[in-house]
Amino acid sequence: MSKETNVDPNQYIIKNEPFYRPVANEVEMYEAAYSARMPVMLKGPTGCGKSRFVEYMAYRLGKPLITVACNEDMTASDLVGRFLLDKDGTKWQDGPLTTAARIGAICYLDEVVEARQDTTVVIHPLTDHRRALPLDKKGELVEAHPDFQLVISYNPGYQSLMKDLKQSTKQRFGGLDFDYPQEDIEAEIVSKESDVKIDIAKKLVQIAHRARNLKGHGLDEGISTRLLVYAGQLINKGVEPVAACSMTMVTPLTDDPDMRDTLDAAVHTFFN
Template structure:
C-alpha cells in the first residue's frame, strides 16, 4: 500500500457544475460508467469536454482526479515515485495510482500531448485486467471497483507525431463533442458570464464566423470558453469591442490579416 492515506472526499465535486446537455451524452456516459468502460472524449478546445466530466462526476457522486497532460509528463508523474525526506525514502502515489486505489474517475485531459511511452502505462487499466503494475515498488494494484479512466483530446491537432496509437484508442468507447448549437451556446454564455441574451447572442455570432475560418487561416475556432471570458469582461464594464479583442482575437492569431478579419466580425455586431 501507499505510505500516505488519501481521503476520497477531497476529490468530490461539492457543487454542481453548470452543464447544458446537447444530446444523449449524459445517458451514454452513465451507461459507460456503469459498465466501467474507459471513455474517450473527442472535440475542439474549449467546447465543454472537461466541464462534462466534472458534471458527470458530480452527478454520479464519484471523486474526480484530473491530470493536464503535457509533453514533459513521464510515466512516474502518472503512477508515482520514491521521494527523499529526512527519514530516507518514501513512495508517493501519482494521480493515476491514487484514482485506482480510491475508486475515482481519472481524467487525462489532452492525453495526446503526453509521450506515447507514457500513455502505455494506462493499458492494463483499460482492459479486462483493470490492474496497474508499480514496477518500482514491486506491487500490482487491483483497481477499485468504482475506478474509471476518461481521456480527452482534440482531433484538430492530430499529426503523425501527435496522435494516439490504435492499440490505445481501441481500449476506449468514444464520444464526439463539438461547439453547442447557437441557441444552446447563447444560453451557456449568458448563464456563465452574466450578460443578457442579446449580448451573448452577438458573441456567439462572432464565434460562428471565426469557426468558418478554421483551416483557412485559423488553426482553431473561438471556443465557448473564450465567449464566456468576453461576456465576463463586458459584465465588468469593459467596452464590448475591447473585451472581444482581448478574449476572441488576440489569443487566436498573430497574423495581421486574420486579426483584421476577426476585428471586422466584432465591428459588425458591436460597432
C-alpha cells in the same frame, strides 16, 4: 478502498453542482459507459465543454475526480508514482493514476496526446479486463477499486503523425464527440456563465460562427465557447463590447494582421 493509501477520497468529491448544459445524449451515454466501467475518450476542440462535462458527471455520480493535465515532459512515474527520499530513507509516493485506482476515482487525463507514447502505455492494464496497475519499481500490483474509471480528452485538431495515440491505446475507449454547441444552446451557456443578457450572448455566438468558418483558411482553431464566456465576463464588468471582443476573441487567436482585420470586421458587424 485499498489499505495502501491514506488519501481521503472526500477531498476529490465535487461539492457544488457544476453548471453543465447537455447538448445531446452525452449524459445518458456517459452514465451507461460508467456503469460498465468503460474507459471513455472525450473528443473535441479546445474550450467546448469537455472538462466541464467530466466535472458534472463526477458530481452526478458522486464519485471523486482526479484530473491530470498531460504534457510532453510527463513521465510514467508522474502518473504512477515514485520513491522519494526523506530523512527516514526512501518512501513511495503514489502518482495521481495510482491514487485514483486505489480510491475508486474517475481519473481524467486531459489532453492525453500531449504525453509521450511510452507514458501513455501505462494506462493499458487499467483499461482492459485486468483493471490493475503494476507498480514495477515498488513491486506491487494495484487492483483497481470497483468504482475506478479512466477518462481522457483528445483534440483531433492537433493530430499529427508525431503526436497521436496509438491504435492500441485508442481502441481501449468508448468515444464521445464534443463540439461547440448549437447556436441557441451556446448563447444560453454564454449568458449563464458570464451573466450577460441573452441578446449580447447571441451576438457573441454569431461572431464566433463567422470566425469558425475561417478554420483551415488561416485559423487553426475557431473561437471557443470558453473565449465567448470571457468576452461576456468583460462586458459584464462594464467593458465596451468591441474592446471586450478584441481582447478575448481576436488577440489570443492569431498573430496574422490580415486575419485580425477580418475578425475585427466580424466584431464590428455586431457591435459598434
